Amino acid sequence: MQVTFRCPPELESLLPRPQRARQALPDWLRAMPSEAEAPDLGFAVRTVKQCPPFVDAMASGFVMPLACDLRVEAGRFVWDWPVPPPGATGPYTRAPISCHFAEQASGSPLHDPDALIVKFNSFWTIALPAGWSLLCLHPINRADLPFTTLTGLVDCDSFSDSFVHFPAVWRDPDFTGVLRKGTPVAQCLPLPRESLDLDCAALDEAGAETFAQVQEALATEPGIYRKRYRARVDRPGQAADPLAEEPGA
Template identity: 25%
Template sequence: MIDLTTFTERVTDLTGFEKLKNDDTEDAVIEFVCYEEDYGVIPEPVPANRVLPDWYKNLSQYVKGGNDNVHIGDSTVKRCAPFMEAMTAGWIIPLAAQVEFHAHDGYVEYKWDFHRKMVSSHDMKQVGGEAFPNSEWPVMKWHNFWCVRVPEGYSMLITSPFNRIEKRFQPFSGIVDVDRYFNFINAPFMWTGGEYDGVIEQGTPIIQVIPFKRDSFITDGVVRPMTEEEQTRQMKTQNRLGVNESAYREEMWVQKKGTRNLPYDPDG
């Protein structure tokens, strides 16, 4: 298992750093901070619900036949609340600068014009060498130039952007206790682009980050057969979906509070 803390860069000066107060969970805010010389230069982290991919935005709500007005099957993922909630949870951290790649014969070369390092490589032995399922291509990491501040007691899931298909690279996932670890957390990934020659543009989503309160985790579980009451409840749910394929979205789904970026007040 990769330890994400080994893919980070130490912040050398924490002068003035204070943890955010956590007197009221409702007022909890995540902050993304960068060096002053990078502010306004590199793309900012953005709420995931504000940067939906074009294929999703253009998708119809229903599968349609030859006549576009005739519904012939199930609704598409455009009406799937679980799909949408995963895609829109938390924030997207975009690629800071354009990187040019040349991949051939199991090797990946890269270069950029930005003043900071954008990509670096890792020994395949870190993920098991030839036993790793994608061992024919290297493991690398994106360098991220945003640090995160969260209230005491909060951690952050760092993962490949949910339901956003990126053919060229696949980030690894991890959880970091960012209330205690104030640092640039880089994004290790495996190359999945094959023999690709081209540019990965500035602003490309590289990771999705979702803060959560640690003590909200359920850590104990029980495995058992259903009771008669539970079987009845499950069948009732299944039958309800049979008469209304949108029953979950319309009757059972609890809409969550959407993420947003608040205005920055330098005089704060």
């Protein structure tokens, strides 16, 4: 699928570019062990690093990056970003982050008068083929980030001539440090706009037999999902396992 990103010409040399999510996996995932001792069990267990659904979810779609370094201290956000004045594209916000009023979440579980809802401003337009929308959500399994990006669905086949921004709840009021330029602030998954036809029924005799065989294989053969059922990457030159793309992984 072709996903097209465009930015104002005066920002092209300053902005980090969106990346395929498989190229932006966090260092902790690559560094974590494949097995860990479980004292309650008395033996080692496989970690989520060996769980293909966990890793494949993190490697799906693309991530949108923070535009510049963002220093956070005592609830204040500071940046030093030499953004030139807008050119022929006309005016747009030049701040990498802004905020929402807490009242905008009134009536929802998100509402907390003491919580800060920020908005990570993006400077890229996003265009998808006709009939496709973009699901924007928090970078998958990234509980290490001090914020939680809210989930939204944008029809980027038609809304492709303006920026898509990413609101987030700032979860760590005590956070002090720097969010680096390029930090993923949203993970995006293109979705076809199709109606769903849900077919629910009991397994028939053949289906029950196959189910029993799969259950037996899952219980007796480690890595059966990875070996038999995990879809292979169909682009030439890409490894099926996103962690295998890194030397020494």
